[in-house]
Amino acid sequence: MLENDNKLKVEIYVPLQVCACQWENFINRVFEVITPYIQYIDHQTKSLHSKEAAKRNLFQKCVVIEGERKITSAYALKRQLPMILKEKGILAENELAENELAENELAENKNPIKKN
Structure with a gap:
C-alpha cells in the first residue's frame, strides 16, 4: 500500500447543501473514473458552498487535483x-496499461452485449 505522500490528492467539490439529485450523477461518474486508480489516489468530497471553495473561486461541480488543476467533467477527468498520474511519477507505464485494461473490462461488464 502506498503512503498518502505518494498518492494523488483529488478533491471532489459538489453542492452538499442541496438535494443529492443535483450532484449524484456527477459524483458517480467521477468515481467510475477514479476507481481503477483508487490505490494511487487520496480523495475527499467537499462542499461547493465552503469557504475553501469560495477562496478557490469554485462555482460549479468539479474535481481539483493537487490543489491546482480544476476539471469540470468526468470525460475530461477520464482523459x-x-x-x-504518470506525470507525477505515481503510475508507471506498465501499470497504466493494466488499469486501462481493467477499466475496459469494467465497462464491458456494465454494458454486456447479449449473444444468442
Missing part, C-alpha cells in the same frame, strides 16, 4: 487522470 487527463492517467496522464497526471
Whole structure:
C-alpha cells in the first residue's frame, strides 16, 4: 500500500447543501473514473458552498487535483487522470496499461452485449 505522500490528492467539490439529485450523477461518474486508480489516489468530497471553495473561486461541480488543476467533467477527468498520474511519477507505464485494461473490462461488464 502506498503512503498518502505518494498518492494523488483529488478533491471532489459538489453542492452538499442541496438535494443529492443535483450532484449524484456527477459524483458517480467521477468515481467510475477514479476507481481503477483508487490505490494511487487520496480523495475527499467537499462542499461547493465552503469557504475553501469560495477562496478557490469554485462555482460549479468539479474535481481539483493537487490543489491546482480544476476539471469540470468526468470525460475530461477520464482523459487527463492517467496522464497526471504518470506525470507525477505515481503510475508507471506498465501499470497504466493494466488499469486501462481493467477499466475496459469494467465497462464491458456494465454494458454486456447479449449473444444468442
